Amino acid sequence: GTTLKLILGDQLNCRHSWFAQASADVVFVLMEVRQETDYVLHHAQKIIAIFAAMRDLARRLRAAGHRVHYLAIDDVDNRQSLTANLDWLLAHYGADAFAWQAPDEWRLDRQLADYAAGLTIATRMDDSEHFYAGRDEAADFFEGRDAWIMEPFYRHMRKRHGVMVSGDGKPAGGQWNFDHDNRERWPGLPWEPADPRPRHDHSALWQTIEAAGVRSFGTPQAGEFAWPLNRDEALQQLDSFVRDALPHFGRYQDAMSVRAWRLFHSLLSFALNTKMLAPRTVVARVEQAWRDGAVPLASAEGYIRQILGWREYVRGIYWHRMPGYDQLNTFGHTAALPHWFWNGDTRMRCVAAAIGQSLEHAHSHHINRLMVIGNFSLLAGLSPQQLHQWYLGIYIDAFEWVELPNTLGMSQYADGGLLATKPYISSAAYIDRMSDYCKGCHYQKKQRTGELACPFNALYWDFLLRNEKQLSNNHRLAMPYRQLQRMDDADKRDIQCQAAATRAKLAAL
Ligand code: FAD
Incomplete structure (x- = not known):
């Protein structure tokens, strides 16, 4: 029988075990849907970037011999919601099994779990194979503790994953956190390094998105589009970052300037959050640069803390407190955004x-x-x-x-x-x-x-x-x-x- 496997727009990890071997019995499905463009008003670049990266993955999968059904935003068959599309695709392929990867959003997690529960064929949710910690790992860690403080969780992660620790579990440099070294205003030098991102022309895709009636705001910059589409491009960006910006990252992490919008930041969050780039890859590369003596300890530690610490920690909060977290309003603030x-x-x-x-x-x-x-x-x-x-x-x-x-x-x-x-x-x-x-x-x-x-x-x-x-x-x-x-x-x-x-x-x- 045929298994239909759904890939969401933020699940673009080409190294996922799903893709280890091509099989005639598996059809991968990717879809550009109004459900996902419209749940909030999005920046034009966000829509372009996700669609372009999805298309890139689909091309690569096909080239590797996988069967792929790609629903573009303007496809006549597109029902514009995940479940409406799944209904007809499952029927179309006569699928006897459906699989998806664990969504990171509560909204999609519910939708797909409910949908699968209503199917009569075999269904399965697989791991997305991206994060260090499971959804509930932070909650388990904080169980019985007074407060959700990031720092102890971060230390736990450092030890558990052996990141910048010595054999006896001691932190590199004798200290877990070098944040106090990281509080400087940027005097204008060293120069902000050149933007390390690739450039693509996505004008045609942007026209398609507009013609489909998707609303958005912000500058599309479609002709000179600057976000990475795949792992190779993200890795190149990572290398430039480590070489040119990371040495100064810690020091100027909190600085702001009208002359430099990026300063010494990595701009890797898009590649990470769409999973084209794995956090383990980034952390290993940064740790290695420090071991090689190419970047100061405070910069490497400060950067790794963002990914191994903050990123995993906020995800833990999300799964611990959803649903309902999005409605909290301690101060009762109600003013509209100007x-x-x-x-x-x-x-x-x-x-x-x-x-x-x-x-x-x-x-x-x-x-x-x-x-x-x-x-x-x-x-x-x-x-x-x-x-x-x-x-x-x-x-x-x-x-x-x-x-x-x-x-x-x-x-x-x-x-x-x-x-x-x-x-x-x-x-x-x-x-x-x-x-x-x-x-x-x-x-x-x-x-x-x-x-x-x-x-x-x-x-x-x-x-x-x-x-x-x-x-x-x-x-x-x-x-x-x-x-x-x-x-x-x-x-x-x-x-x-x-x-x-x-x-x-x-x-x-
Ligand atoms: P760098 O400064 O180079 O940091 C490296 C990486 O560390 C980032 O790519 C990111 O993956 C991770 N990281 C850093 N800080 C955080 C953090 N506080 N939480 C989680 N991960 C972190 N980050 C998002 O990825 N998505 C968001 O929607 C988002 N919204 C934010 C909203 C607010 C109000 C604030 C204060 C922060 C938000 N952040 C968000 C965190 C942070 O601002 C961005 O991750 C960062 O600016 C991304 O740019 P960069 O890749 O150049 O980051």
Whole structure:
């Protein structure tokens, strides 16, 4: 009999055991469907990148002798939902078995499990063979512990997988974490390395997507498309990153600049999250570079912590807390996102830069996402649910399992502090310390009140005042709360007035 095997758009691992041997009894199915383009408004590059990479994998599988049924977005047979397509494909091939790989999104996991439960043929969910940890491994690890703190989980992962540890289980360099070495502003040198990504012309694909009526936002950059399509391209990008950027990664990890949107980041999240690149491959390559003496320990450790630590950890949170996690809203924030989230048109230079590059590249690095866009949103009281939809749509690497805990948990503290030990908030001072954004900004970074005061300032103090009951006991916020105690009441009132006025005119900022 024939087995139909479904490959989702973020399951593009050409080295999966499914593909070890070609068989006439197996038909692999990939489909471009409106169900997946439309569950949120997506950045144009995200749609192009996923479709192009799916098409690339399909070509490779065929070339290796596999049977592949590919449903393009404009295929007349396409019913535009996973299950409607599966219905007729199973019938068409007279399949007597159906298999899929474990989805990473709760939504798809449910849909496919429910669908399979209703079939009368044999069904099976296989591992996606990508992550270090199983879905429930973090939850098991944290069972009985007070708090979900990333660091102990990360150390556990280092030991368990023998990453940068010596034979007796001690961390390389005698220390697990070198984060304190990683907090510098970028002075403009060393130069930002050349963009290591390949270039492709996807104009024809983009036309097809538009003609099919798929809505999107952001710049398509279809003619000079810059995201990798397959493992080979991702590996080349990894090599350039390790050679040119990784040596400086740790040091400037938190830096931001209008002159350099990528700085020393890897831009590998798309390749990783679509699984064309395995985390083990990346970690091994980075560890080797350190062993070879090509990169400093702090950079290698800092980078590996993002992948072996943070990435696996947030996935654990997602599976531990879904369903329901996406609805949390500790502070009860409900303000709608101002229009400039979709065009970057604000006079706050930092926000304009961070959103502007997100619209242009479908990417922005961590500190822009966290300390500029996320920080502003939390201080301004934007709805975490709307914000989650925006992050899920705009970033090329956004898949709910990783985007949701980062947005709702880390950046908005909407889960009441499950993931973040304090809200990631700051006034203009932090942004100014870590970037060149404030220079030349319409707003004054040192002013708290007045027409030209940087909106972050009043909003920051007002946020702390508003949430004093809930947050003043947090020892990580002891410093600002001591500062507030010293502030006289008239100043506090002025700040609150300024903040209220700011929140009333977000669209005009
Ligand atoms: P690098 O700085 O080069 O880091 C290397 C890799 O480490 C990344 O590719 C990523 O796989 C991993 N990593 C780093 N930080 C995190 C993190 N906090 N959580 C999980 N993995 C991490 N990352 C996504 O992959 N998808 C998202 O949708 C996403 N949404 C985010 C939303 C917010 C509000 C915030 C604050 C962060 C978000 N991140 C997300 C995490 C991080 O910003 C991106 O992984 C990173 O910017 C991707 O670019 P890069 O590959 O150049 O990363």
